[in-house]
Amino acid sequence: MSDMTFAPARPAPLPLAEILPWAVFGGLLLLIAIYFVGAEEGATSVFQGSMIHEFVHDGRHLLGFPCH
Amino acid sequence: MTGSLLLRGMLVGVLAGVLAFLFAYKFGEPQVDLAIAFEEQMSATEEAAAPPADGAMVMEEPELVSRATQATTGLLTGLVGYGAAVGGIFSLVFAYAYGRLGALGARATSALLAAAAFVAVVLVPQIKYPANPPAVGSDDTIAARTSLFFILLVLSIAVMVAAILLARRLWAQRGGWTAGLTALAAYLVMVGIVTFALPPINEMPDGFSPEVVWNFRVSSLGIHLILWMVIGLGFGALAERRLESGPSRRPAYS
Numbered sequence: 492m493s494d495m496t497f498a499p500a501r502p503a504p505l506p507l508a509e510i511l512p513w514a515v516f517g518g519l520l521l522l523i524a525i526y527f528v529g530a531e532e533g534a535t536s537v538f539q540g541s542m543i544h545e546f547v548h549d550g551r552h553l554l555g556f557p558c559h
Numbered sequence: 560m561t562g563s564l565l566l567r568g569m570l571v572g573v574l575a576g577v578l579a580f581l582f583a584y585k586f587g588e589p590q591v592d593l594a595i596a597f598e599e600q601m602s603a604t605e606e607a608a609a610p611p612a613d614g615a616m617v618m619e620e621p622e623l624v625s626r627a628t629q630a631t632t633g634l635l636t637g638l639v640g641y642g643a644a645v646g647g648i649f650s651l652v653f654a655y656a657y658g659r660l661g662a663l664g665a666r667a668t669s670a671l672l673a674a675a676a677f678v679a680v681v682l683v684p685q686i687k688y689p690a691n692p693p694a695v696g697s698d699d700t701i702a703a704r705t706s707l708f709f710i711l712l713v714l715s716i717a718v719m720v721a722a723i724l725l726a727r728r729l730w731a732q733r734g735g736w737t738a739g740l741t742a743l744a745a746y747l748v749m750v751g752i753v754t755f756a757l758p759p760i761n762e763m764p765d766g767f768s769p770e771v772v773w774n775f776r777v778s779s780l781g782i783h784l785i786l787w788m789v790i791g792l793g794f795g796a797l798a799e800r801r802l803e804s805g806p807s808r809r810p811a812y813s
Contacts, residue, residue, distance in 0.1 A: 505658070525641060534704075553782055
């Protein structure tokens with residue numbers, strides 16, 4: 492038992508070059524998703540009309556995004 | 560490894576969104592309905608007081624999405640989409656922070672980051688520009704309100720990142736207490752300056768029930784709390800299994 496340690500060693504960080512492509516492309520797509528839930532067809536519109544706005548209307552209000 | 564963490568973050572985010580939906584449906588939706596009832600009553604009173612000059616009834620706006628859909632599939636889609644996106648971005652931040660915040664393991668890193676994110680993304684922006692139910696807020700100011708909200712969100716996150724970097728820098732030379740308290744003090748001053756500098760927004764109509772506003776805002780905070788708790792704790796558990804399944808976690812055969 493004496494060689495068992497419960498204090499973890501300092502974990503090795505992931506290399507930046509491995510994170511970067513995921514962060515750039517994944518991050519961009521996910522920010523676009525947040526835009527569609529939080530702001531599309533409010534102050535700015537990618538699509539015409541207000542279908543998306545109306546569909547996610549309650550979620551937008553309850554998440555605290557500005558909404559009409 | 561980052562891709563696998565991203566997948567886990569988004570899956571936990573979907574679960575968090577579903578749980579937040581259950582809470583939102585039970586506690587948030589009744590307040591939305593009360594606010595919409597007030598809105599309709601207000602516009603009916605306005606019409607009665609000043610009928611349109613040509614005697615024609617004001618055309619009701621066509622209902623694109625029914626209230627029942629908004630309160631169920633619409634709300635679920637919004638919260639799950641937001642949860643997945645936030646969970647994914649969280650996992651990317653985690654991928655960078657892991658191993659770069661002293662000796663913190665995966666679960667501790669995840670829990671700490673989620674707590675910091677809740678303060679930066681939810682608490683600080685909501686204190687300045689709180690969530691508002693329908694009937695509160697004018698159509699004419701939506702552009703300005705949206706800009707201010709996102710400016711505050713970006714500044715709030717930037718200030719939190721600056722405080723964490725400051726704590727990390729001081730930690731080695733001055734120790735945990737001095738580093739933590741110095742960074743906390745710097746954070747509070749920066750948050751104070753940012754929230755004070757941005758203009759206030761108050762578009763509460765006369766006669767709107769304060770109880771509905773309070774209950775609405777508390778349920779909004781509850782939704783965010785569920786999202787961030789599930790993401791912080793759930794993702795931490797999954798990430799630990801992926802990153803730290805070393806010999807000590809396997810059953811001891813010898």
